[in-house]
Amino acid sequence: MATKTYTMLAPKELCEYLEAYGKLQNAIREDLKSRLLSGDKAANLVKEFQPKYNINKRQINSIRIEVEGAIASAKECRERHIKIIESQIKSAKEYIKSQEKRIADYRKAKSSKKYKASHVKDACSIRAKQRGGSTLLQDAKFGIHQKKRRVYLLENKLKHIKNSPFVVTIGGNTDNFTLTGSKDETNGNQISQLSPDGILKIRVPAALKAKFGKYVTASGVKFPYGQENINYAINNSAVSFRFYRKKQRWYIAVYVNIQDVPIQSNNRWQFGCIGVDLNPSVIGWAYVDAYGNLKDKGQFKLNLHSRSTNQIEAILTDIAVQLALIAESFEVPLVLENLDFCAKKNQLREKGKRYARMLSGFAYAKWQEIIERRCSNRGVELIKVNPAYSSLIGMTKFMRQYGLSSDTAAAMALARRAMFFSESVPLRNAYLNSVDRRYDGLFDARKHVWAHWNILSQKLKSLGIRRHEFYRTGINSPLVVMLSDLVSAKSDSKPKGTSRTRRKSSAVIVS
Secondary structure (H helix, E strand, O other): OEEEEEEEEOOHHHHHHHHHHHHHHHHHHHHHHHHHHOOOOHHHHHHHHHHHHOOOHHHHHHHHHHHHHHHHHHHHHHHHHHHHHHHHHHHHHHHHHHHHHHHHHHHHHHOOOOHHHOOOOOOOOHHHHHOOOOOHHHHHHHHHHHHHHHHHHHHHHHHHHHHOOOOOOOOOHHHEEEEOOOOOOHHHOOOEEEOOOOOEEEEOOHHHHHHHOOEEEEOOOOOOOOHHHHHHHHHHOOEEEEEEEEOOEEEEEEEEEEOOOOOOOOOHHHHOEEEEEEOOOEEEEEEEOOOOOEEEEEEEEOOOOOOOHHHHHHHHHHHHHHHHHHHHHHOOOEEEEOOOOHHHHOOHHHOOHHHHHHHHOOOHHHHHHHHHHHHHHHOOOEEEEOOOOHHHHHHHHHHHHHOOOHHHHHHHHHHHHHOOOOOOOOOHHHHEOOOOOOEOOOOOOOOOHHHHHHHHHHHHHHHOOOHHHHHOOOOOOHHHHHHHHHHHHHHOOOOOOOOHHHOOOOOOOOO
């Protein structure tokens, strides 16, 4: 079941009690936190704190759950911070190693005939003169110097973090506290109970009974949104309350488990599915039927550059709503690529300004959260698949065949992968030996098909093939020329255990 949060302004008759309980709860929370960090067991502390602070077991357990959550979160953040710094050090050292190799190759090639082909030149280019007259060689040396300084600072920072004592900070102090509920309690919470009529009754701890009595009540607690979900949770699941003060005003936030919307999407094996490919500037989608054929397609343009967090969320939400409506109209699931850019974002300093700007604005985690929420609200099934070689498969197989853009072609490849269609490399049958039924040209039949795509990907990168060239056909197509050159190069050498006379020549078949 999904969890939702609804917020409203707290009634004025609760403000005095909320301020008093916030001070008491903060003292208990800080004491409990220090004792848990020192190694004391939570069960023993619960028994000890009840008479010490004159509160009941349910109230101290609510504070314990909040403190244990804060400690677990701090540990996870600390481990993630250490991991990020270690990856940044590794990326910087790899950059230093690559630049030192370039300088070494330059010095070696300077006295040879290949001097002009060296990557690092000592002659000032026009671009170099405009920024101060430094040469590319000088820039490379200065870049190494700066990276070594950064590695030194990061290593000292990492050492400091590992040697520093573990610290947990619970923000808000007396301005916020949580009353955790449970499913087996009346109205989902024993401490704070909200009735469907809008009456909120809070149980006062014994330490404050002399001033506020046994209970503090308030009427008219009706949330402007989600009241029906709150009423459902009151009778069926846990209801937790968080009280917090913002700009001298107290607010109530209620956390409830909402009922899942039944999946409305039909079986993908019978009706197909819609693949969605996310890119920094465009989101492409493609509807594929049960036989793997393209039925419909579309694009949503993105402009997330120099946008605030709220603006990015609003843009992605609008697109997610439209995609959910499209999937709902076709009654088929949505297919997304399962990506993680944490490792790549740790290498932004070594990838250049343009790549760093693109990747920083690539709000994939926020996109995943939004699309999951919208699909869940509308009963649309969401499927995640491995995105390996999806862009290459789309450009190589479907872009020219259906006249698609690269993003919609990749979305089609993702949709077909969700239905377990295997994507073989085009023209692979052109190099199949008809005698022993084995690949004697570009690919090895014993390997997985992704190994074939990896060979093709590496070759295309080395040749610098542009995307628009995938539309070309005939014997002059870059794919055909590349494959022919690669097979002819392999056929010049004699394989082990064979003779040249027994080898069968391969004919190139252009599809």
